[in-house]
Each structure stands twice: as C-alpha cells, then as structure tokens.
Amino acid sequence: MADDKKGGAVAVATAVFLLPLVTVFSIILVGSQQDCGTGPGTANGAGVSVDPSKVPNTAIAGYDHDQLVIAANVIQAGKGLGLNVRDQTIGVMTAMGESSLQNLDYGDEGQGVTNPDGTPTCSVGVFQQQWCLPGAPWGTKAEAMDPLIASTHFFQSMTAKVPERENVEPTMVAHRTQGNADPYYYTQFWEPAVQVIEGLANIDTGLNPGNGAPSAGCDSLVPGQVSPNGWAAPGAGPITDPYGMRIHPITGVEQMHSGTDLAAGGCDGPIWAAQAGTVSFRGFDSGGNGTITIDHGGGVQTKYLHMFDSGMLVNVGDKVTAGQQIAKTGTSGQSTGCHLHFMVIVNGETVDPAAYMAEVGITLGQ
Template sequence: MRAAVVAAVLALAASLVAVVALVLYIDAEDDALAACNVGGPGIRVELAGAELAEINGYGGVQLANAAAIINAGADLGLSVRDQTIGVMTAMGESSLQVLDHGDLAGPDSRGLFQQRDNGAWGTYEERMDPTASATMFFEKLAAVADRGLLPPTIVAHRVQVNADPYHYERYWRDAVAVVNGLAGEDLAALAASAGPSPCSALSVGAVTAEGWTSPILGNVRYSSAFGQRVHPITGQLTLHSGADLAAPDGHPIYAAADGIVTVAGPSSGGNSGYMVAVDHGGGVQSRYVHPWPSGILVRVGDVVTAGQQIARVGSSGNSTGPHLHFEIRVGGIPVEPIRFLADRGVELPGTRRATVAAAG
C-alpha cells in the first residue's frame, strides 16, 4: 500500500515538473515573441535620484531623455519593442539630445526627433519637450501598418521619412542596451526582434551577399507550389508558374533584388489581374502578381532596390483570396522560385520544407 502511495506521489510530482517545465518553455517563447508582437508589454523607468552610469557611450541627460521616451511609450500602452524603436530613432536623429537646430535638409527641425515646423509636429515648445515630442512620434508609429512584422529601421522610416530607410539600423543594438540598462534587466525579446528567430519576419529580411531578399515577410502561409496543378478557378490542368504566399490584404511586398520596373499594371492577358515585374539584368525577372491597382507603389522605369516596398498584397484577377503570387523568370522561362532564392541564400517564409525538398 505504502509503495503504491509513494509511486502515485512520485508520478504526480513528475507531472507537476512537466507542467512547470511546459509553462516555463511557453513563457520563454512568449518573451521572445514579444519583440514581434505589437501588443507585447511595455516598461516604465523610474530615475528619481538615480546615479546614471554610462551605457554604450550614452550618459547623463541622454539617458534621462531615453527614459522620457520609454515612459511616453508606456503612457500610450505600447510594447517594449515600440519603445526601443523610439529610443533608436532619437539616437539616429539627435544622439538623444534636445537640439535647438536642424540641418541642411531640414533647417526647421528641432528636438530629440528633429521634428519639423510644418504643422504635423506640434508647437516649438512641444518639439523641444522630450515627453511631448516622443508622444507625437509614438502616435504616428502606432498607425504604421504591420509594424510588428517590419525591421525596426523600416518602422522608424515610416514615421520619419528619412532619405535612407536603413539610417536607423546602426543604432538598434545601442538602443537595446540603453533600454535594458534603464530597465535594470535583460529584456531578451529585444535582441530577438532585430535578427533571426523567433521573428520569421526578421529572419528572412536581410539582403544576401548575392543581393537577394525575401519579397514578403511575416507569418504568411505557403499556399501553392510551382508546377503542374488543377487551377482552383478554371479547373484546368496548367503550369502554376510561381509560388503562392497567402497574407492579409494590404500586406507589404518587397523587391527581391535591385532592378528596373518593367510592368506596373494589368498582367498580360489580364487573367492574373495586376502585377509588378522587375528586370534584374542577365535575363532574370521577378514578378509580383495579384495586387489591387491601388496597391501598386511603383511605376514603369523606376529603379528599385532589394527590400524596397513596391506593392501591397491583393486579390485581383483569378484569385481565391489575398496572396502574393511570386515568380522568377530566367530568359523568359518560369523557374522554381523557392529553389532559385534558396540558391542565393534566401528562404521564403513558410517554405522551409519546400526548400529542403527542392534542394534534394
């Protein structure tokens, strides 16, 4: 009897350990995913009477300004990732200093975020006030579509409209260090948000040495492969000349490599609705099919760079729902796009098994 009781207790203890381990695993995963989740928890920093040690070259008033930015984000209920984007942006604009001057591009720019006197950024006093200027920045940041799926520098660019969308990228690690330091804890989710895993949007967003990148980011669904198939609308057996990636209507589409736009409108024949085509030279062309007319963001003749947004996901033409139909053509002939990108170091989101199969 006693042996049976002991065995039952041990079994219960083992199950509790398993439950605790599962909870810890889920919590750790949730912490990491918080960097990709716009609704993740923010933080608040209290500096009253605190001695501020220098963090990555930033100290004193700069850190006090960073704290004001963080707390402005907290007041709006934003995530720690959003708050860190705010700190990163102010680093890139003013080195976390309240500047009472602009530059040649914006002589009327003022404050931590170099906000201009154009009616969009409040009064002079508001632009020169750390909390007020950060609040104005965050109010515009909160309106950025899919910001949880975008690299931090692109989110900042959508608000600031800097001439270089990647200007802020160099400040991200310092911003993470400053937020960690002011919070007094290691916010591991921040580090995850700038690079590989678990944010699929950010693990596929880099431009490879060959100059290629993913045309779409985020938690999209690989819905149809390249090759012969029965068309879901016509019922005919035809060549599906690209890969389909289902995504929300309006989701960003990016140029897969540098090139020149050769089509930005109706597709040939019209059955595929609207599309963008980019000539990359050497007989290589990429195609981005099914955006709505209003979702085409470039014109024929435009020079685009790898990672530049060129369209938004739609469902024009013969389509069963919003998705990107992505094609690669070499010498005018469609080729398997997943394998083509994989050979250049790029993995389309949601296609890992397909990539392995294509390489086999």
C-alpha cells in the same frame, strides 16, 4: 529629422548543377525546433517603465547619464500610450539616430538647409521634429523641445503611420514615421537601443539585438518533410510563378525571375530549410524583400524571400537542419501577395529551383 528628409538583377545560370536522382519518398523530420514563447518584445508583451528622475549616474552602450535621462523620457512616453517594449525600443533607436539622445535647440534650423520643396527647415529637439511644417503633428516649438511631449508626438505619429509595424523592420518603422532620406539609416542604432532599454529597465526584452524580431515566435513551429537524400521542400502548395523570363508584376518590365514562387501555405505559412546548412544572411535586401540565405557548402546556397521581420525565425550563424521551419510566409518588398520566392544558387549563379530540387528527390509545387 522628422517629415521631409534631405537628403536586383540576378545573374542567369548557364548550367544546372545536378545531384544524383533518388527514389522519392519522404519522412517526417524528428528533431529539435526553435523554442516558441512570449516576452516583452512580442506584440502581446507589455511596455516597460523607467523613471527619468531615478536614472543611475552611469553609461550604457556609450551613452552618458544625461542621454539616458532622454531615453527614459522616450520610454515613459511609450508606456503612457500603452505601447510594448519593441515600440519603445524603436523610439529610443530613432532618437539616437536623430539627436544622439540630446535635446538639441537647433538642427538644420537657421543653417540655410531647405526641404525638397524649398522651404527652410525647422528641426529641433530629441527627434529633430520640423514643428513649423503645415499640418505636422509635432505641435509648437516648445513642445518639440520637451522630451516627453516630443516622444509622445513621435509615438502617436508612428502608430498612425505604421499600424502593422510588428511585421515591419524597425528601421523602416522609423523611416515611415520620420521620412529619412536613407530608410536603413536607423539600423545601426537598434542594438544600442536594446542595450539601453534592457540596462535601464533591468530586464531581458526578448528582442534579438541584430534585427528587432522577438527571440522566438508565438506559435508552434511545424517540421517539414525530408527525403532520404537529406533535402526538403521549402514550402507547401502550388507553384505560382516559375523560374525564367517574365513581365514583372509591379514594374511591368520583362526581366529574369530568379526563383520559383510557391504559395507556401499563404500568409504565415511555414517555410522550411531545403537542406542542412548555416544561415549566412537574415534581413532585407535593397528591394525591401525579407530574405534568409542558407549556405549548404560546396558552392550551394538557397534563398527564401518576402518574409516580414517577425516572420524570420533564424539568425545569421544559426545551424539549421533540412525541414526545420526557418520562417513564415509574408509579402514584404517586391511582392503582390503572400508567397515564398525560393532560389537555388550554385557557384554564385542562380539555377532553376524546380529542376535542381527534382534531382535531389523533391518535387516543388505539391
């Protein structure tokens, strides 16, 4: 429903797991990197067009013909505003979550449900827009019940409220536009939305079904440097905040800082895999921090935090090598500026990354 929606502490390690210290000198990693390119899913990619009157009598991702006609109206509204296919997919995803791609003449309206301020709700249409709220951008009830007009109002609100949305996870774009009680509610609808867009437009959007990032970045990736022991610095630049107890810069509460912060080249600077391994997590944690976790085996994991959605360049299950660029520095979640929060976890407990990396031949902060 649009507008008013009803609706990490980390253990401190007790011991540092150390590997034999080796002589420190570095070599440039030579190897394949993720291909870069542009596609309709990127910020510069064009939107797609689907004529609602020519939607085939078929089903896609479990949605029938009538529902796909609604999706086509959403797509056309985005196209009419000059939006790209990622924006259009966010619109379809949101409509799936709000109405299951149905133009409902009811919602919470008349059901005795109220907004947080006690006023009765008046949600209708594809996006369950509360047309009666003072100052709401959804127009009249008749407009909220017109799929093309309602979709246009959704996109206009989205572009106004989330101008930086290319760097924001799709579910968070929808949440900031609609005001859902659960910001991550829409995540489950992203993959079917990609399937519907691609099926109706007969294209490959270039969007990763699982997360909303383009399949590849638009800039050349930069390899890191690897020590003879097979480890690499995760980011360049000085240490800006060490591992240990500190006053949290946002909450003002003393708590454990479970990693080492690196300047890492500033916004969009390269972030490198510290060691070969398999990506076990790619997404946003409960604090909204863009996070990549790599499992290196033997009980050792590394974590990389604060990237934006578009700055995470690998996916769960990817095999990475030491020094491979896996991300671009960002400032998502509990962050006051672009930096890398780098963590080392051994047997489920965090350890001091600077001390651990020194033991494997890497000095952080250079």
